[in-house]
Amino acid sequence: MQLTGSEIVVECLKEQGVDTVFGYPGGTILNIYDALYKHSDEITHILTSHEQGAAHAADGYARSTGKVGVCMATSGPGATNLVTGIATAYMDSIPIVAITANVAKSGLGKDSFQEIDIVGATMPFTKHNFIVKEIEDLADTIRRAFTIAKSGRPGPVLVDITKDVTANKTEYTKQTPKAIEPYTDTIKEEDVDKVVELIKESNKPFIIAGGGLVASGAQDEFRKFADIIDTPVCDTLMGKGAIEGTNARYTGMIGMHGTKASNFGVTRCDLLIVIGARFSDRVVGNPNSFAPDAKIIHIDIDPTEINKNVKTDASIIGDANEILKRLNTKLEKQNHKEWMDEVGELKNKYPLALDKTTLNGPSIIDALYEITNGDAIVTTDVGQHQMWAAQFYKYKETRQLITSGGLGTMGYGVGACIGAKMANKDRICVNIAGDGCFRMNMNEIATATRYNIPIIQIVINNHVLGMVRQWQTLFYGKRYSNTVLDDQVDFVKISEGMGAKAYKCTTIDEFKNALKESIELNIPCVIDCQIDSDDKVFPMVPANTSISEAFSEEDLAAKGYDC
Known part of the structure; x- marks a missing residue:
């Protein structure tokens, strides 16, 4: 059937199961908003107070569900107001699709009113982006945007559509989205076997749980993995919830404001298993003194992260949930009671300071x-x-x-x-x-x-x-x-x-x-x-120093420092 570009945008959103869109209208995107009006019983639009709020709302929707979040804005300042939200999603590998409208194709490159090269502006911090200048390309581009956003390592995708495309008509045929399969082709059996051997040889393993565990839906396999190898677990800020905060294995967050139990435990371990984390500076501190006595295993979906910040001894590239399934079938139950007791002593010795009597x-x-x-x-x-x-x-x-x-x-x-x-x-x-x-x-x-x-x-x-x-x-x-x-x-x-x-x-x-x-x-x-x-x-680790140098307020007071 023949549809306008704006109607095709809405139909493609419906194909993808989108039920909520966050945005702010303006001149170049009015046709799309007119089409949304006619489908308000199927797609809820939330008019935010600022376009940046729309991008963050789409991000929050995506993080809390694992689905693709959607935001919209008009050209020029509307589009640029999305930039911070898009960059936020990019840094944390969050799947959102940002749809913007630009001036008509005939007005591009002429400093037309509210014209901006939003594709060029966002290229460094989108997983991919598009400008659609021909209506025949529109439906496939939107479908590709959703596929790219949620496949592999997720991330934000921007689709910029010229205003004439939103008004023109072309033939539209509904398509059912193909299921996104987890990345498994990169999982090599020899890499899995090497990791299994390193785990078997270890007496003091430690795990860092990162955001990749969240993205891959690996919570259940991960908890099983930690139990099999009998290891303490810490997390990054993005890995929260991979293991319950009340679990006896859990030592708290690692890094600049991580617990002493996590920072000291990682420093003492002989095998560090990092899953779905990128060894950021706030986690590692000084990379030259990070986990100095440990062999390091890195499991991540993105091959560019391997050996980028910290040199590893073994790695497996692919979907974390699929990798953990394979490891769990190959591993026998380990027993590291002495090591678990040692880390337990760290937890008891260095609890987080909590005064429940005052408002803090x-x-x-x-x-x-x-x-x-x-x-x-x-x-x-x-x-x-x-x-x-x-x-x-x-x-x-x-x-x-x-x-x-x-x-x-x-x-x-x-x-x-x-x-x-x-x-x-x-x-x-x-x-x-x-x-x-x-x-x-x-x-x-x-x-x-x-x-x-x-x-x-x-x-x-x-x-x-x-x-x-x-x-x-x-x-x-x-x-x-x-x-x-x-x-x-x-x-x-x-x-x-x-x-x-x-x-x-x-x-x-x-x-x-x-x-x-x-x-x-x-x-x-x-x-x-x-x-x-x-x-x-507190605790706190000064920037670019070893995480083993984590200090508390009591440590400063003992040195006579008044803070």
């Missing part, structure tokens, strides 16, 4: 965990609150922590929380932000109230840019250059002005009561938690 970052996250029974989907912005959310909420499963890891995007959280809630209407969805981050995206509270999307926003408000101030305290002689937010902004009044229920808390009991009421009300709520400006995240 850790106590807020701990109370959130207790009140939600560990079942909430938690989104965060970036900074101290993000690290506390990683440290103190005990995630039961993958896709529970939704956070910007690689790019570290302030302003990510509210949009991502809206996206997660739209995909998980029966789950409690909570965004945790610092006051600095909340300033960057609090306009999306208006989006939540417009559609009555019942998210809970917790602002950990210390009236400073907390993580930057922490660095200034420890490494810059307490010179607080432009990190003090000592203005008259009242988040309660602002939130109420956008239609949300809002609370201000100064004690932990006030917070608990506000959180319980927010859950019961099931409407958009904002909880402004006033904490001390000098609260810090």
Whole structure:
């Protein structure tokens, strides 16, 4: 049948099972929005307050489900406002498709009104991108975009469509998407056998669980694998939930703000198995002193990650779930009781500091965990609150922590929380932000109230840019250059002005009561938690130093340092 380009866009979204789109209309994309209007009973469109919020919402939808998230924007500033969200998804390997419209083909290259080369602009941080100038190419391009976004190592794909293509007509035939098969061709039997032998020879193995385990849906096989080889497990920020936060094997996060048990344990191990992680600088610290006594096994779907940051002794390239299935069938049950006891002693000796009597970052996250029974989907912005959310909420499963890891995007959280809630209407969805981050995206509270999307926003408000101030305290002689937010902004009044229920808390009991009421009300709520400006995240590893140098506040006090 003959359809316009705009109708083809909508039909292709329906082919892919898309039920929700996040975006903001404008001149060049109006035809597509007109087609969406006619299909509003099949595809829900969420009008965000800013295009960046739309990109983050699509990202949150994707992270919480494993499906492809979709966002839309018009040409020029609409498209460029998506850039930060696209880059955020790229750094964390998140499958989103961003659809933009550009000026007509005849206007390209002429500095037409709101013309921008968004394909050129996003080329360095998309998995692939397209510009569609002929309507005959449109349907296949959109289908390819979805396939690319979710196959192999996932990532964002941008499709830019000239306005004339959205108006022209061509023949459209519906297609059923082919199933995306896991990458197995690269899994070599000799690589698997080598890994099996290294595991059998090891007396002190340790596992780092990364985001690739989440992307591949390998939670069950991974937990079985850890039990078979009888090993402690730590995770990266992106690997949260691969193993339960309450599991006896779990030692906490590794890296700059990882636990001492994880950092010291990895330093002492004789075999380090890294699955679906890329040895980022925040995990490794100084690569020359990382896991100095260990042979290193790297399992990853992307061959370019092997030996990129850390030299490995063995590797397997392919889908983590498929690889773990093969390893689990070849391995016999191991027994490393002495090593597990040694690491257990580290956990007992170096617990995370938690004061439950006052209102502080850790106590807020701990109370959130207790009140939600560990079942909430938690989104965060970036900074101290993000690290506390990683440290103190005990995630039961993958896709529970939704956070910007690689790019570290302030302003990510509210949009991502809206996206997660739209995909998980029966789950409690909570965004945790610092006051600095909340300033960057609090306009999306208006989006939540417009559609009555019942998210809970917790602002950990210390009236400073907390993580930057922490660095200034420890490494810059307490010179607080432009990190003090000592203005008259009242988040309660602002939130109420956008239609949300809002609370201000100064004690932990006030917070608990506000959180319980927010859950019961099931409407958009904002909880402004006033904490001390000098609260810090510990442990900490200085940049580019060995993770074995992790220090706590007590370590600094013992050296006479007042922080």
